[in-house]
Amino acid sequence: MIALKTLNRRTDALVVGGGIAGLQAALDLADQGFKALIVERQPSIGGHMIALSKVFPTLDCASCITTPKMSAAVHHPKIELLVNTEVQSLESTGAGQRATVTRQPTYVDNDKCIGCRLCEYACEVEYPDPFEQGLGALRAIAIPFANAIPQVAVLNPAYCTTCGLCARACPTGAIDYTQEAVTFTIDAGAVILATGFSLNSLNLKPQFHAAQSRNIISPLTMERLLAPHAPYGRVLRPSDGKIPQSIAFIHCAGSRDQTLGVPYCSRVCCMYFIKQAMLLSGALPLADLTLYYIDIRAFGKGYEQFYQNARAMGINFVRGKVLRIEPLADGDLLVHVEATEAAEHCYRKVRHDLVVLAQGMVPPSGGPALVPVRRATDGFFDLPEATDPSGTNLPGVFAAGTAAGPKDIVDTITDAGAAAMAAGRYLQRRRRENSAPVGEAGTRRRVHLEPTMDAVGAN
């Protein structure tokens, strides 16, 4: 790893994470005239949302909403984007926050790459596509996914056999095998942490036997199966390509469970399962769709109606927590459940082709763990002040979206806007303080601790 001083840079606001929260926060700040720098550890921005099929409760196409935001961010004159870059540490300097970041090599010169994919077509090595949750294949050098931004190729050294075919195919000489990881610093007036979430493991509950069956899948895998450019082109089950005729959705499989250390509700599973079941009833009109739930938490605007529509469509809702899944020899799965609302025959074993587990939303691993912001008991960033719903315990550091706890997309975007506003206000105040005559700083500071119309309009 080499450190390049020339890469060090300054910005008004550093946005850590290029998912929907980070993009929204960066756009809101940039539109107010602040310079925003987005650092994203993946090769493309878009986060989890760009991988989703449709969003609830409107059933709008997720990429149709995300792609314009991604595009707007990357083309905004006030926004700079660093992909393949991860924050290593964050420290407070007198003047603001300093982040040390590392950019991983992609072995492609982004300034030269024109996204023609000739390298990808030339490459022979294929590996399970991480964007498709491993369902499809991706070549060792490839554009990460169809609507990735930036549209440049990335070489994965874990699979590359160094045959040189990509360099031979590239018309612009963009392949650069000499790239190395580089570390540099970013000085920012304010930081917005939009580091998102992870899902906990499918294998947390051994009684689910998820490790023994490819047909016990993550909800993100189901999103990919349902996506317009799905890895299989249609909904098939991963064990043998069967068109599933009976699909089970197991709610609360990774949250609201003290034995897993996740006592809280992940907030989005009820609704995305209902959405997935609705989409499946379109994709597979003959299939039986059963949701095994404890309570349906349809709390948002229009959600309850959405749930009622799903019931009216003939989707089965069985109240009971599934705690045992038996994989069968033919790839089918036997779901054990107590149908708690049934008068009799309440202990049931139901056969399904495919089972989706609602994994719990947990804080992501890696980079954000190094950020010295206090965590709440659930592991997400702590937001100590009820009246300052974006502020962390560090002045000038804000959290947006699921980095502070499970949220749906609607709430994430609202939250990101709020964080951008809080960060903007903070930057304004600092500017004013720094430009104030020395003798008056003390008095002015007191005045401007409270937000005023003056501060907002001062830019």
Added chain:
Amino acid sequence: MTAHVNHRLHDDIRYFGGKDVDGCMNCGACTTTCPLSENAGGGFPRRVIRLIQTGQSDRLAANTDPWLCYYCGECSTHCPRQANPAETMMAARRYLTARYDWTGLARLFYQSAWAEIAAICAVGLLVAGLFIGWHGPVVLQRVALNTFAPVRAVEVGDWIMAGLLSFFLLSNAFRMVRWSLGEDVRRISAAVYWRQIPTFFLHLFTQKRWRQCGSPQGGLRWFKHLLLVSGYLSMLTLVLILLRWFQTDHIYPFYYPQRLWGYYAAVALLYPTVDFMISRWRRKEPIHRFSEASDWIFLIMLFLTALTGLLVNLVRINGWALATYVIYVLHLAIAVPMLVVEVPFGKWSHLLYRPLAIYLRGVQEAAAVERGAPALAPGAAVSSS
């Protein structure tokens, strides 16, 4: 059917050791985990918790589900709310024991350890007093237990006690039968009652249902418990039916059945009781994680009964006459209150209630089949929706 809501049931269960009923969100995870629920009928064990939460004390009293649980603890291990369903089932068993008992003593003993200890002391002192006042001649030259405590007199006492305790226990069991069968109690034909009787004895002597229980130590625990029961039933046979043969002044050789059987019974009582006490102390197995005073009292009394019984034998063989008489009195002053308190009013009663519950379940199922209705216990419905 009208159901009375007893708003104090929930607090009541708390007194019997069910402290986490509040935590339950009725998700049914316990039912799904329970290795016995498939053939225990619907909603086992969740429905018991539901009955408690909704204050349906009469329906709880008529419910025999708690007796079908052997506390492997799987449900408590996997409960997403850590609401401890296994312990709630245990508390429900204590509650049912108290509900069946019409004298109110069981409730008193379960809810106040001091009352139970006082009762034990009172009965113990009464027994000791009887001996102090009316014992036979004390022969010190040799051990003459049958002179000190004539076997015929003791036998009469035995049978009086057995009669009294059986009366209390059976009247309690009658209430259990009456409530759990409800209106059907008269409708079910005598043949059905009769045909299921082997079930009762099968489960009384083998506790074989326990073998399906899920915990890793399940098999071993079943064996230890079976050992305890065999020791207990041996002792019951020896002191009640075979007392004249058992309590002798003649010292038989070691291999003589009278001695061997006695030793077996002593070991079969001592080993499990010591093992259970250690396990309860260390909170090793799920079943032993939570101990109420009543659990300790039962174990300690059972242990002391067996220990003093064994001691009587040892000092007698060694020819220590006075010690034999003293320890004999002590033995009875422990054994009698243990039986008086525990058999009809305490934990001992589960020896009867468990196989009786399985018998009643069998009767209900057989009656349903006779009526042509689907079996009451639905087992697992396998559907391929």
Added chain:
Amino acid sequence: MATKPLTTEQKQALALFRKRLGGVSKEKHERLKHQVTLRKAIRDFLARQPATIPEIASALARPADEVLWQVMGMKKYGRVREAGDSGWYARYGLIERETEAAAGEV
């Protein structure tokens, strides 16, 4: 596909890259070899008639999930297409290649 030979500079860069990776592991080569041979077998099988994933899997004695993944890779990069359904399974058929040379590719 228009390809040009590597320049000396590119060859040196590639050698350096290979060295930094610690050489190309045997595992990577085995993986690629497996992919090439399995896909050739799938192509040969599908050259006769379109087939479902379980049919291909049993003919080649390979796990169905692995065959599905390989076929989906071939589908994504234009070697295979869907050719109707057979029961609860989709059938896959070869896409005829324009040049002989291309048939030798993965």
